[in-house]
Amino acid sequence: MTAALQNYQARMRRVLDHIDRHLEADLDLDSLSAVAAFSKFHFHRQFMATFGLSVHRYVQLARMKRASHQLAYNDALDVTDIAMDAGYDAPDAFARAFRQRFGQSPSSFRKSPDWEPWLAAFGPLDNARSKLMQKNFTTDDVTIRDVLPTRVAVMEHRGSPETLGDTIRRFIAWRRAAGLHPRTSPTFNVWHSEGRPAQQDEYSIDLCVGTDQPIEANGEEIKAGEIPGGRCAVLRVVGFTDNLEPAALYLYRDWLPASGEEARDFPIYCQRLSLFPEVPEHEAVAEVFLPLK
Known part of the structure; x- marks a missing residue:
């Protein structure tokens, strides 16, 4: 059966x-x-x-x-x-x-x-x-990687997740004007809160693009930041990457306690390697990073 x-x-x-x-x-x-x-x-x-x-x-x-x-x-x-x-x-x-x-x-x-x-x-x-598309992760899906630090331009989203789309629109328009195309400038999301916090106004995420160029805000609230280097547990997700919370929860709740590792003092984050609708949804790829000591 x-x-x-x-x-x-x-x-x-x-x-x-x-x-x-x-x-x-x-x-x-x-x-x-x-x-x-x-x-x-x-x-x-x-x-x-x-x-x-x-x-x-x-x-x-x-x-x-x-x-x-x-x-x-x-x-x-x-x-x-x-x-x-x-x-x-x-x-x-x-x-x-x-x-x-x-x-x-x-x-x-x-x-x-x-x-x-x-x-x-x-x-x-x-x-x-x-x-049918729910992903069940195992320890074999997690790799430990040494990553290099990446300087980024950051647009913060603070407030209800339902308004995240507006921030994404502004971020895309800004990076397009700055010439920071996703094919040449890496895209990151840094999560500072749960995906659905008890109070919606506590939702917090940074939209980031890797760049060594001087940052010109052009009227937007853009600031310079850095994705720090160091050891990370990495979990790759292929297909339907709209919701990466299950992958983040697996790393924090399941993998980390059993691994003997200790989390570093930097939030869990992801790098979006290919994006819908530039590719079909089942071909979208993101990697979720849990920084380790």
Whole structure:
């Protein structure tokens, strides 16, 4: 039974990976049931039973998630191109569907996103993905590495995690103006609080980009900082890196007490090596670092 269940889950994961990789393709029931190697009749019901969403709605949400990220974080992309990539034949149809989902037109969302309905809209998608995409870490996944110090430019986010998207938008715009592209300048997040603290205004995270250049704030609250060098326990996460709290908790709560190591006086942090939507979600990569003495 265990082998049969693992095989069934692997086939369903293969479908989700295929959707992530081919969002611009014709993801109809025939093609996806073939990927899963299930009959079309049974696949539709099995998908719904497994994920709590129909195949059609899951694909729509996955496409809208990529489209909304492109609108919020990439001004260079034309709305028409985003609509076509999301599977719509015309911008008007995309605009109607977008407004129905988020309560804003695409152009309004691009200028000033309302993050609360955005987060609510993707709750079902995140819940569906977590059914089979939950990662179970082991000690074999953790390596100890000596890292070099990295000078960084820092934009602080203090306050509700629901408004983090606005800070990310400002950070991306600032680093783009500064010529600090993610391919050439490393991206870090430093966590100073839990992901969901008891009081939302206690949420605290630093958005950082590695640079040796003099920092010109250009009207933003940017300061110089450093990711310190030294020994670190490192846990690599591949795919769906929106929520890295499970990886951080594993390092702190499970790995550290059993390792005989002692944590250094610097917060746990991550380096984002590849980012959605520049790569499909299942190809996004982040490494979580726990500084050690």
